[in-house]
Amino acid sequence: MMPLKYKSKLGLFILGTALLSIGFIAGQRAGDITPAIITAGETLIGLEFSPSERDSMVQNLINHRNSFERMRVQKLENATSPALYFNPLPHGFVPEQVQKPFNWGLPKEVGLPVNDHDIAFLPISNLAVLIQHKKISSERLTRIYLDRIKNYADTLQCLITLMEEDAIQSAKAMDAEIAQGKYRGPLHGIPYGIKDLLAVKGTKTTWGAMPYKDQVIDETATVVEKLEEAGAVLVGKFTLGALAMGDVWYGGVTKNPWNLEQGSSGSSAGSASAVSAGLVPFAIGTETLGSIVSPSTRNGVTGLRPTFGRVSRHGAMALSWSMDKIGPISRSALDNAIVLAIINGFDPKDKSTVSAAFNYDAKKSIKDLKVGYFASFFEGERATEQDKRVLEELKSMGVELHPVELKTSVDVSSMLISLYVEGAAAFDEMTRMDRDELLVAQHRNAWPNLFRSSRFIPAVEYLQANRFRNILIEEMHALFSEYDVIVTPSFGGNQLQVTNLTGHPALCMPNGFNDKGSPVSITFLANLYDEEKLIMLGRAYQENTDWQEKRPPLFDR
Numbered sequence: 001m002m003p004l005k006y007k008s009k010l011g012l013f014i015l016g017t018a019l020l021s022i023g024f025i026a027g028q029r030a031g032d033i034t035p036a037i038i039t040a041g042e043t044l045i046g047l048e049f050s051p052s053e054r055d056s057m058v059q060n061l062i063n064h065r066n067s068f069e070r071m072r073v074q075k076l077e078n079a080t081s082p083a084l085y086f087n088p089l090p091h092g093f094v095p096e097q098v099q100k101p102f103n104w105g106l107p108k109e110v111g112l113p114v115n116d117h118d119i120a121f122l123p124i125s126n127l128a129v130l131i132q133h134k135k136i137s138s139e140r141l142t143r144i145y146l147d148r149i150k151n152y153a154d155t156l157q158c159l160i161t162l163m164e165e166d167a168i169q170s171a172k173a174m175d176a177e178i179a180q181g182k183y184r185g186p187l188h189g190i191p192y193g194i195k196d197l198l199a200v201k202g203t204k205t206t207w208g209a210m211p212y213k214d215q216v217i218d219e220t221a222t223v224v225e226k227l228e229e230a231g232a233v234l235v236g237k238f239t240l241g242a243l244a245m246g247d248v249w250y251g252g253v254t255k256n257p258w259n260l261e262q263g264s265s266g267s268s269a270g271s272a273s274a275v276s277a278g279l280v281p282f283a284i285g286t287e288t289l290g291s292i293v294s295p296s297t298r299n300g301v302t303g304l305r306p307t308f309g310r311v312s313r314h315g316a317m318a319l320s321w322s323m324d325k326i327g328p329i330s331r332s333a334l335d336n337a338i339v340l341a342i343i344n345g346f347d348p349k350d351k352s353t354v355s356a357a358f359n360y361d362a363k364k365s366i367k368d369l370k371v372g373y374f375a376s377f378f379e380g381e382r383a384t385e386q387d388k389r390v391l392e393e394l395k396s397m398g399v400e401l402h403p404v405e406l407k408t409s410v411d412v413s414s415m416l417i418s419l420y421v422e423g424a425a426a427f428d429e430m431t432r433m434d435r436d437e438l439l440v441a442q443h444r445n446a447w448p449n450l451f452r453s454s455r456f457i458p459a460v461e462y463l464q465a466n467r468f469r470n471i472l473i474e475e476m477h478a479l480f481s482e483y484d485v486i487v488t489p490s491f492g493g494n495q496l497q498v499t500n501l502t503g504h505p506a507l508c509m510p511n512g513f514n515d516k517g518s519p520v521s522i523t524f525l526a527n528l529y530d531e532e533k534l535i536m537l538g539r540a541y542q543e544n545t546d547w548q549e550k551r552p553p554l555f556d557r
Helices: 035-045 051-073 116-120 124-132 138-156 164-179 222-229 269-276 293-299 333-343 385-396 413-426 428-432 447-454 459-480 495-502 531-543
Strands: 159-162 191-195 233-238 259-263 283-287 302-305 325-330 371-374 401-404 485-489 506-513 519-525
Touching (some): 116 138, 164 233, 191 222, 191 269, 222 283, 269 283, 302 333, 333 506, 333 531, 385 401, 385 485, 385 531, 413 447, 495 519, 506 531, 519 531
Parallel strands (some): 371 485
Antiparallel strands (some): 159 233, 485 519
């Protein structure tokens, strides 16, 4: 039987019917469960029992701990999800099911720039036209990006695995198909990268963490398979903050191309940094609580966090089964839509996926959209001039803006115990086996300490948090049903927590620079599975501004 782990002089207290561990307490023999230990545990859960109640609990708690020990003997892979699945759909809500043909509204003609670095910074929408019209080959385009990766990835500390040989082979195959008259669509021959928590057969999948730096998973993530089928060319696996937090990984700190003394934020650190520096036209990131929005902001790129359940997570590292989402990071809202159209869809390998159409049509007018904005977030000392300017720019585009407030009847921050409990469960063995000490970050708010402390969260409170979460889902559905798009500062109030807990989609776009010259962003929100409305307004905004076209000077060569 696997031994229990004892990590502190104070030991670990029993917490009722929670996720419990036991240790040494004031000279008590390891393994003893007594009324005195229960009394100590009451402090942690904020309850108080009578002496007789404590006496009555002893045998039950011993039985619970025996159950824990029996479970710990059995191997659980990170990919094994719980039997309980999070469903963000409000009661009676059904997403659109009929998928219509896409109308991307791509330019009819695109001129090929003379310089390779100008080609490298083109959006997918332009590159697709160049490839389709045979103005550039996929092989040449792929070699441009591979060269840039080899030149700049070390400076940015953004790359884990370069897939040069496979990429060249794939690019040549895509060129052969073009020569034969076969065209797979806008991603045909387009190079891209992925966050290294997505598995690809024959490569390491490190999760950015020292305990897993040599890990090889014998499967390929569904999103990668779908992109391959669409003709996209995978050139590399980019860094992430260890186990999907921040920008610190086992090899260093991923850099922001706009300021090399600053990290790129995370956890989709390498994906955002690489897109920003022109190392790829798009990359795949993930978000649990800001991991697409935050690095997209820091690096001045455009990130799309899809609705929970729209994109399969099969083959991706699990951090929180009820909050993890996969989405694209690119140069524009339109580019993100092109990628989402491929990776979207039900997957029998991921029981959380939902069948839902994604019906973007470039002919639709933004004047048909009812657009709100979280008024109080644009007021007061924390409101920025860049965010206020977005409202004026939207008005000048003919958009009528309606003030709205983000109000909830439940305490949102308390629900984040869902993330902590699920993360602790996902990396249970790493914690019990002391492998968490291999992680680079060991501060109070780093994963090792959060995983340890989360073992003291009672199962009852975890379920209560998710019951309150259902209330939040219904409240947010009532709000978002009133508007097609809601505009918000990217970090305004607690909207990032709220919409990640409820699974709503978000489009994060650059909207200027702060007084230190670093990019800042604005975020558009929509109802569940209404990403096409985000793209409609986001594309129009970007066609009337040029923030997404800005390039970090050190890499614009």
